[in-house]
Amino acid sequence: MIWIVAGLALWWGAHLFKRLAPGLRAGMGEGGKGLVALALVASVVLMVWGYRGSDWLGIAGADHIDLWYPPAFLTHVNNLLMLLALYLYAASGMKTRITRMIRHPQLTGFKTWAIAHLLVNGDLASVVMFGGLLAWAVVTVIVLNRTTARPALNPPAPLGKEIGAAVGAVVVMGAIGWVHNWLGVWPFG
Numbered sequence: 428m429i430w431i432v433a434g435l436a437l438w439w440g441a442h443l444f445k446r447l448a449p450g451l452r453a454g455m456g457e458g459g460k461g462l463v464a465l466a467l468v469a470s471v472v473l474m475v476w477g478y479r480g481s482d483w484l485g486i487a488g489a490d491h492i493d494l495w496y497p498p499a500f501l502t503h504v505n506n507l508l509m510l511l512a513l514y515l516y517a518a519s520g521m522k523t524r525i526t527r528m529i530r531h532p533q534l535t536g537f538k539t540w541a542i543a544h545l546l547v548n549g550d551l552a553s554v555v556m557f558g559g560l561l562a563w564a565v566v567t568v569i570v571l572n573r574t575t576a577r578p579a580l581n582p583p584a585p586l587g588k589e590i591g592a593a594v595g596a597v598v599v600m601g602a603i604g605w606v607h608n609w610l611g612v613w614p615f616g
Contacts, residue, residue, distance in 0.1 A: 428490075430477025431552060435559040437470035442563065446570050478552050495549035502616035508543035509603070512536040513596035521588045522581040530577065531568050538564045 441463050445452045452459055515536030518525045526532050541561035544553065607614040 430473045431556050434470045434473030437466055439563050441466035474556055478556055492551040497547050497549050501546045505543040505547045508539050510600055512539035513599050517592040517595045521592045523584045523589050523592050527580050534564050534568050
């Protein structure tokens with residue numbers, strides 16, 4: 428569990444560093460981007476290591492402690508939420524119509540992803556990791572809303588971008604499902 432918490436702390440720190448210590452971050456110049464990126468990669472490695480468990484170097488991952496047993500139908504709810512999360516991420520990059528209504532579509536997609544995973548994982552490690560990432564996304568939205576002005580609305584996107592975002596979400600969902608299956612977790616119920 429310590430590795431998950433360490434990864435979360437590093438994730439939070441790397442992401443919020445620019446907002447909470449802008450002078451220090453600005454003083455690092457362009458080289459600071461590389462350090463932040465390295466910290467983010469390290470945070471993901473620590474969280475995955477702690478979550479999946481590893482006896483590498485004799486250091487074990489998190490013990491599996493069930494807190495509840497999610498019903499099977501939540502797998503389908505999870506998959507719908509995941510599709511929505513992926514669409515929101517794609518929509519953000521393509522500036523589709525939904526980005527006119529949601530101020531932070533990528534972070535909204537991230538929160539949706541975290542909630543979806545909390546629904547289908549009832550163990551302590553999942554609650555700590557996905558709950559910690561959900562809390563980070565909520566805090567980040569609050570910090571961004573307090574420190575940045577609302578941007579001007581994008582013009583309505585053409586239908587092709589809407590379709591592209593939806594198709595892209597389905598394709599990425601399939602790829603993520605394949606990776607989950609490869610890792611030994613069948614995500615489709």
